[in-house]
Amino acid sequence: MNPTNENAAPSYTLNCRMAQEAAAIERLCQVVRIRGFRIASMAVEAAGDHFEIALTLEGSRPVAMLQSQLEKLHTVAEVAVKQPAAKLARHSA
Amino acid sequence: MNGAQHILDAFHRHHIGTVFGYPGGCIMPLYDALVDDVGVEHVLCRHEQACALAADGYARASGKLGVCIATSGPGATNLITGVANAHRDSIPMLVITGQVASGMIGTDAFQETDVLGMTLGIVKHSYLVDDAVQLPEIMEEAMALAQSGRPGPVWIDIPKDILLTEVESPTRTQSPAHQSQTPDLSEALAMLRDAKRPLLYSGGGVSLANAEDSFRAFASASALPGVVTLKGIGNAGKHNPNDLGMLGMHGSRAANRAVDECDLLFIVGARLDDRATGKLDGFAPNARTIHIDADASEINKLRATDVALRGDLNGILGAFTRELDAQPLAIDDWRAQCQTWRTTGGFQAADNEEPLAPITGPAFIRQLSRITPDNAVIACDVGQHQMWVAQHYHFDHPRHHLTSGGLGAMGYGLPAAIGAQFANRKSTVINVTGDGSFMMNAQELATIRRYNLPLKLIILDNQCLGMVRQQQELFYNNRESHINLDDNPDFVAMARAFDIPSLHIERTDQIRRGIETILAYDGPMLLHVAISREENVWPIVKPGASNKEMIDEPKRTTTAKKEQVA
Numbered sequence: 229m230n231p232t233n234e235n236a237a238p239s240y241t242l243n244c245r246m247a248q249e250a251a252a253i254e255r256l257c258q259v260v261r262i263r264g265f266r267i268a269s270m271a272v273e274a275a276g277d278h279f280e281i282a283l284t285l286e287g288s289r290p291v292a293m294l295q296s297q298l299e300k301l302h303t304v305a306e307v308a309v310k311q312p313a314a315k316l317a318r319h320s321a
Numbered sequence: 322m323n324g325a326q327h328i329l330d331a332f333h334r335h336h337i338g339t340v341f342g343y344p345g346g347c348i349m350p351l352y353d354a355l356v357d358d359v360g361v362e363h364v365l366c367r368h369e370q371a372c373a374l375a376a377d378g379y380a381r382a383s384g385k386l387g388v389c390i391a392t393s394g395p396g397a398t399n400l401i402t403g404v405a406n407a408h409r410d411s412i413p414m415l416v417i418t419g420q421v422a423s424g425m426i427g428t429d430a431f432q433e434t435d436v437l438g439m440t441l442g443i444v445k446h447s448y449l450v451d452d453a454v455q456l457p458e459i460m461e462e463a464m465a466l467a468q469s470g471r472p473g474p475v476w477i478d479i480p481k482d483i484l485l486t487e488v489e490s491p492t493r494t495q496s497p498a499h500q501s502q503t504p505d506l507s508e509a510l511a512m513l514r515d516a517k518r519p520l521l522y523s524g525g526g527v528s529l530a531n532a533e534d535s536f537r538a539f540a541s542a543s544a545l546p547g548v549v550t551l552k553g554i555g556n557a558g559k560h561n562p563n564d565l566g567m568l569g570m571h572g573s574r575a576a577n578r579a580v581d582e583c584d585l586l587f588i589v590g591a592r593l594d595d596r597a598t599g600k601l602d603g604f605a606p607n608a609r610t611i612h613i614d615a616d617a618s619e620i621n622k623l624r625a626t627d628v629a630l631r632g633d634l635n636g637i638l639g640a641f642t643r644e645l646d647a648q649p650l651a652i653d654d655w656r657a658q659c660q661t662w663r664t665t666g667g668f669q670a671a672d673n674e675e676p677l678a679p680i681t682g683p684a685f686i687r688q689l690s691r692i693t694p695d696n697a698v699i700a701c702d703v704g705q706h707q708m709w710v711a712q713h714y715h716f717d718h719p720r721h722h723l724t725s726g727g728l729g730a731m732g733y734g735l736p737a738a739i740g741a742q743f744a745n746r747k748s749t750v751i752n753v754t755g756d757g758s759f760m761m762n763a764q765e766l767a768t769i770r771r772y773n774l775p776l777k778l779i780i781l782d783n784q785c786l787g788m789v790r791q792q793q794e795l796f797y798n799n800r801e802s803h804i805n806l807d808d809n810p811d812f813v814a815m816a817r818a819f820d821i822p823s824l825h826i827e828r829t830d831q832i833r834r835g836i837e838t839i840l841a842y843d844g845p846m847l848l849h850v851a852i853s854r855e856e857n858v859w860p861i862v863k864p865g866a867s868n869k870e871m872i873d874e875p876k877r878t879t880t881a882k883k884e885q886v887a
Contacts, residue, residue, distance in 0.1 A: 250449040251437050258441045296618035302446040302466060 237286045239268065241310050242295075244281040247303040252279060256304075259297050264289040278305065324456050324484040325354040328417065331460040332361050337388055339364060339379060339743050341372040345392025346432055347419030350484035364743060364772065367764040369396050371736035373403020373416070374762070378740030380412050381723050382698055382750075384531060386468055387414045387740065393421055394432030397478070398439070402730055404474045405443040409727025410552065411529050413472035415464055416444075422482040423451065436478045445473030453486035461493075471616040472529055501633040503640050509611045509628045510644055513543075516585035518655045520608070521545040522568070524597075525552030525726065526590015528719040530615060532634035536589065537561075539638040542645040545587060545652075546659035548576040550597045552726045553590070555716035559695070563656065565663055569597040570862045571708040574666030577868040579659050580605050588612045590634060593623045594727070603867030613637050668712040676830035680852050682706060682781050686713040686753070688832045689779070693840065697749040698723065698741045702734035702758030705787040708858045710753055732761030735778070739765060742774045749777070749840065756782040756809050766819040769845045777839045778821075778847040780812055783854045791857045795872070796864075816847040823847035 246252055253272060260267060265287035273280045287294070291309050298307045322330060328351060332340070341364045344352040355363055366372045369391040376387030387407070391400050397418040407414040421430040437449045446466055448459050459477060467475040513519055521543065527536045533556070540547060540557050548568040549556055557564040568576040580586070586608045591597070598604040601623060612619075612626040613634060620629040630637050668683075686709045693699075699714060700723040701707040707724060716722045723741060725733040738752035759780050769776050786804040793801050816823035823846065826835040839846040860871040 250451065251441060251447070254438060255441050262442060290621075293618070293622055296622075300616070300618055 237266075237288045238291075239311070240285045240287075240291045242283045242285055242291075242298075243306075243308045244283070244298060244304060245278050245306045246281065246301070247305070248274060248277055248279055249303060252303055253281070255301060256281065256298065259301065260285065260294065263287075263294045263297055265291075265294055322490065323350065323354075323487050324450075324453050324479065325351040327457045327488060327490075328460060328484075329354055329358050329361060330490075331457065331464065332388070335386070335464055337386060338362055340388040340390055341366055341375040341379070341740065342390030343367075343369050343372055343392070343396060345394075345396045345419065347393040347421055347481045348390060348396070348417075348484075349392075349419070350481060351390065351417070351419070362743075363390075364739070364768070366736065366739070367767050368762065369399030370402050370732070371739070371762050371765045371768070373400045373414070374406065374730075374733055374736035375740035375743075376414055377403060377407045377410075377412050377733075378700060378723050378737030379744045380407075380414060380740070381410075381737070382720055382741035383744035384528075384720065385413075385744070386464060387412065388417070389414065390417045392419045392432065393436070394434050396432075397434060397436045401440065401443065402728075402732075403736075404440065404476065406725055406728040406730045406733060407474040408443045408445070410525065410725070411472050412474065413468040414474035415467055416474055416476040418476070418478050419484065420449070420478045420480045423480040424482075426480065436476070440476055443474070444476045447476040447478070449478045450480065450483050453483045453488045456483060456488060457491050471526075501636055503636040504630050504632055506630070506637070506640055506644070509630060510641070512585060512609060512611060512628060513587065513641075514648075514650065516609075517652065518583045518658075519545055519585040519587055519650070519652060520579050520583035520605075521547035521563075521587050521589065522549075522580070522591055523547065523553045523556045523589040524550040524591025524594075525719070526592075526614060527553060527556045527634065530590060530634040532590070532638060533719065535635045535638040535642070539642045539645070542642045543587075543650055544656065545650070546579055546656060548572070548580060550591050550594065550726075551711055551724060553719065554711055554722050555719035559715040559717045563659065565659060566667060567711050569594075569599065569868065570864070571712065571858050571860070572597075572868070573668050573712070574860060574871060575659070575662040577862075577871060578662050578666060580608075581869055582658075583608050586610045588614075588626075589638070590614060592619045598623070599862050599868035599870075600866055603869055676828065678829045680827060680829055680832060680850055682709040682852055682856055683713050684829065685781065685832055685850060685852070686710055689751075689753075689836055690714040692833065692836050693751065694749055697721065697751060698738075698745060700734045700738035700741055700750065700752045701725075702752075702754040702761075703729045703731045703788075704755045704758060705783070705791065705856070705858050706753055706755045706758075706781045708788075709781075712858075731758040734758060735762045735765045736768075738776050738778075739768055739774060742776055750775075751777045751779060753779045753781070755787060756780055756784060756806055756812070757786045759812070760809075763815070766816060766821060770819050770821060774845055775843065776845045778816070778845070779839075780847065780849050781852050782809065782812065782849060783852050783856065784809060785854050787854075787856070788858070790854075791861075792864075794857070795861065812847065812849045821845045821847055823849060825849045825851070827851040
């Protein structure tokens, strides 16, 4: 990704905690894709009966819309979104 | 009990008396259990898609959970259109499919498909049961989930060995009932009182929340002029003088004009669908918004709202009603203006006085609306006839109007009518369809005959895919492409082949007698109505355009048209 490209889609860090069950990760990724975001990186860690998932996402649509769609998933316990510091710094430069 | 018997046990405990299904290899243990079960009526449709659509129609007409069952592989894939339809329109549905035995999953076994993977985007939630002990709990959770909050389809995929495994009944504990708190209305109430031109905009969420009575009480107390979405038709009842009808692409001029002029939109259970709003930038350009919905993700999804009220519609509308009963709104001038628009900009269709004239779709639907009883259920398919019903039939209740709104699935109407008839055994249920849509699930004539359902079928036959033809005429330089259906079968003879009596009409003076004949007949009957191929639905907004740019009938081109063959 070109950091000087003003037209680049905004980037976000999204952390999600969801129950471990069949197709949990696919379900999450399906919602991310259909709601207009691209996964730049993804880390998944099993913690008890949950997954702790960290995603870096890019997309031009409002991220709050994605957050509310993810929160609707039955097996999602928590979703937190923040813009990465590097991106914020670049925008403020 | 084995897994299959636990499923039936759950049906009994939740008073599920009717299910729609089709047997096959991996679901056979459940069908074997059905042999000994007299408490559940299993309706055998002739295609799995029809099972899902019938379950959808049953749920919409009754307000209860719809249930459909199929086997693995093609049984499951055939369900998909019906389940997607339920998902798009938020219909409570439980889907149960057999799957190949646990040890065979992932081996490309006979009739194996990855049902869980391929259906993720069309369900509210889904399960692949991998431990028989969990099945009773999953059944409970799935049925509750399908009907709670914003309803939707929940799919349980069950390997054959799990259906056969003996499982002890779990100890059940009663979950405490969830109490929904009514949000603070003060800001919304102040906005409503401050508005000079407030407009009520309601959708399918009203009946999904079983909030019809609360909505009508609110509509009466506020006396707000109102518009409805396709799925909200009937919300206000057929005698509400402030109802301006459907808005949007095929909405009334009165409804779209009121939206354009209003200074406050009071949105109840609607999701600002593109067919309703047209180009968003031009939708209600001068209005602030109050948005009431059960689903938080619908609020601010397409348009930022000024006040969001999330929660139970009954509680919220009830609280508004109490406030407005105590102090009514002072908007007489605006109401009078909307009444004027209603008089001059409602859906127009002149009744043809010439008895030998060909039948037009709108004139036929208006006659149907006059003749049928108030509690008749009309199940539409998709296309021009669907819009004529939405425009010209006067519904007294949203559960009387079954239509595929979000997905727009041709083939919906006939199986949905079957489901509605099972939900209302003694009601008049009518499938109004087109010649294109009818052929998509025509095999269900056999289901009607098998159960001797007194369904009435009306085919408005223009020998083409009329809505596609209309858009090709208006927006594709009249270049007709693959819409011709003039080689349709003889529908009258076709119905008779299923032992369903039928009647053909083609002249205006035959409309009343045709409708009265099928309504009076004690059993299923089909009315075949020949209409003009060239007739269009008016008005229309070009897809992507603003609702302000409504088009009335343009001059037709007179050049010969040829069907283009690729």
